[in-house]
Amino acid sequence: MLQLEQEIKELIISSLALEDIAPQDIDSTQPLFVDGLGLDSIDALELGLALQKKYGVSMSADSEQTRQHFSSVNALVAFVAGNRAQ
Numbered sequence: 001m002l003q004l005e006q007e008i009k010e011l012i013i014s015s016l017a018l019e020d021i022a023p024q025d026i027d028s029t030q031p032l033f034v035d036g037l038g039l040d041s042i043d044a045l046e047l048g049l050a051l052q053k054k055y056g057v058s059m060s061a062d063s064e065q066t067r068q069h070f071s072s073v074n075a076l077v078a079f080v081a082g083n084r085a086q
Helices: 002-015 041-055 064-069 073-083
Strands: none
Touching: 002 041, 002 073, 041 073, 064 073
């Protein structure tokens, strides 16, 4: 799981062009939106596409479950681990 956590942090940085942030700067329990990392809805779409390309996971854009999956790095790790294409 630690490797997947690191991969997702790197994916967040590269897909959203967060040049001034290193993976170790992202707290895995911290919110990704508003407070915390401060991402917005456009970032969510870009990150969702990047996750779909890399791990083969898909999610509904307006689902309450999707909001929960995007709540933190840890939530994304759990979602990807449970749903990625083999």
